[in-house]
Amino acid sequence: MFLKELSLRNFRNYIELSICFNKGINIFIGENAQGKTNLLEAIHFIHSLQSFRTQEEKSLISISFKDALLSAEAERGGSIINVSALLDDKGKRVKLNGKKIGKTSEFLSRLFAITFSPDDLFLIKDLPSERRRYFDRAILPHSPSYLKTSARYDSILEHRNRLLKDIRDAKKGADTAALTPWNEQLIEEGTRILLKRHQFVEQIKPFLEKFFQSISKSSKRPILIYETQLLPPLRDEEALSGVNMADEIKGIFRLSLSEKSREELRYGHTLVGPHRDDFQFLIDDQKAKTTASQGQHRMIILSLKLSEAALYKEAFSEYPVLLLDDVFSELDEIRAEALIEQIFDMDIEQVFITAAKKESVPFSNKRCSFYLIKEGTVRPY
Numbered sequence: 091m092f093l094k095e096l097s098l099r100n101f102r103n104y105i106e107l108s109i110c111f112n113k114g115i116n117i118f119i120g121e122n123a124q125g126k127t128n129l130l131e132a133i134h135f136i137h138s139l140q141s142f143r144t145q146e147e148k149s150l151i152s153i154s155f156k157d158a159l160l161s162a163e164a165e166r167g168g169s170i171i172n173v174s175a176l177l178d179d180k181g182k183r184v185k186l187n188g189k190k191i192g193k194t195s196e197f198l199s200r201l202f203a204i205t206f207s208p209d210d211l212f213l214i215k216d217l218p219s220e221r222r223r224y225f226d227r228a229i230l231p232h233s234p235s236y237l238k239t240s241a242r243y244d245s246i247l248e249h250r251n252r253l254l255k256d257i258r259d260a261k262k263g264a265d266t267a268a269l270t271p272w273n274e275q276l277i278e279e280g281t282r283i284l285l286k287r288h289q290f291v292e293q294i295k296p297f298l299e300k301f302f303q304s305i306s307k308s309s310k311r312p313i314l315i316y317e318t319q320l321l322p323p324l325r326d327e328e329a330l331s332g333v334n335m336a337d338e339i340k341g342i343f344r345l346s347l348s349e350k351s352r353e354e355l356r357y358g359h360t361l362v363g364p365h366r367d368d369f370q371f372l373i374d375d376q377k378a379k380t381t382a383s384q385g386q387h388r389m390i391i392l393s394l395k396l397s398e399a400a401l402y403k404e405a406f407s408e409y410p411v412l413l414l415d416d417v418f419s420e421l422d423e424i425r426a427e428a429l430i431e432q433i434f435d436m437d438i439e440q441v442f443i444t445a446a447k448k449e450s451v452p453f454s455n456k457r458c459s460f461y462l463i464k465e466g467t468v469r470p471y
């Protein structure tokens with residue numbers, strides 16, 4: 091897929107912009123605070139209907155304006171897709187090929203972008219909840235029903251927690267028997283989440299290793315691990331696939347709930363389930379969180395993004411658009427070149443990269459299109 095045209099009105103520091111893009115690698119050069127990240131944010135928004143920087147969409151509207159309009163023409167599998175999003179104080183209204191769409195999930199199967207932002211570097215050291223959020227989002231394009239599963243799980247969890255507190259506080263009508271149906275629902279939806287996360291991590295693993303080694307020019311092995319108490323010990327993968335594995339998880343889940351039941355009643359809180367899980371990156375069996383260098387963190391996250399793009403391609407026979415914000419800063423020349431070579435090798439249809447200086451980008455005009463960003467304007471460079 092690729093973006094052909096983008097128009098912005100009152101989006102961040104772009105009061106009026108209309109621009110056509112080429113396939114291949116597009117590079118936005120500009121000094122600080124000129125609008126490079128804003129432009130990537132707009133492109134990301136058009137592909138996913140959300141910002142990668144903020145949940146507060148009002149901040150996307152240019153200061154002292156009431157609304158913002160983004161519109162774009164993209165191509166996917168030979169068909170043209172038109173998207174527009176109007177943002178105002180009532181929220182956002184999105185049209186896909188001229189027709190209003192309600193839910194973001196309806197959109198996920200149409201356009202998609204994978205974005206690297208320097209903020210993603212916190213992922214490895216952040217709180218588990220941030221990692222869960224990251225991976226849960228990454229699973230979505232591969233499993234649109236995951237959104238509903240997660241919402242159902244959250245709602246069951248909330249009910250169950252309230253009931254645990256009521257039993258602890260000996261509220262009228264609240265007794266442990268009332269927990270049974272909630273336990274079963276928690277196990278049912280929780281198992282779905284566990285399976286999806288496990289499957290996603292297993293699919294990412296080989297890509298992560300390949301891309302990490304290629305762009306870091308190292309033979310070290312990175313591994314992504316889904317940390318949970320509820321998966322059966324890894325044996326022969328085949329023996330564990332499908333129904334088998336779901337049943338095993340449910341068994342472990344049920345057992346853990348009964349083991350923790352006293353403790354849960356004491357705390358008034360659900361202590362077992364995928365809401366307690368985490369994801370861990372290792373390099374050569376060492377926890378990246380505590381032992382890897384800053385540079386290795388960068389390499390892991392960049393490899394993760396490329397892996398997500400490769401997995402998407404495997405599933406949908408097309409790459410998503412790849413957006414890399416400020417990717418060359420703090421990357422030495424060898425690794426910057428290796429990254430670019432890897433991107434050329436993958437033959438991703440369209441990539442957008444920002445950089446402060448043209449000199450920091452290790453390739454020539456022949457291989458990519460350069461644009462100069464200055465105070466909310468864009469022109470070929």
Ligand SMILES: Nc1ncnc2c1ncn2[C@@H]1O[C@H](COP(=O)(O)OP(=O)(O)O)[C@@H](O)[C@H]1O
Nearest residue numbers: 102103122123124125126127128149151152153
């Ligand atoms: N809602 C907004 N309205 C107008 N200007 C904005 C808005 N949000 C951010 N900006 C401006 O955008 C600029 C930062 O743009 P950004 O794309 O982050 O810069 P960079 O080129 O360094 O990536 C700042 O000058 C900031 O004031």
Ligand SMILES: [Mg+2]
Nearest residue numbers: 126127128416
């Ligand atoms: Mg920036």
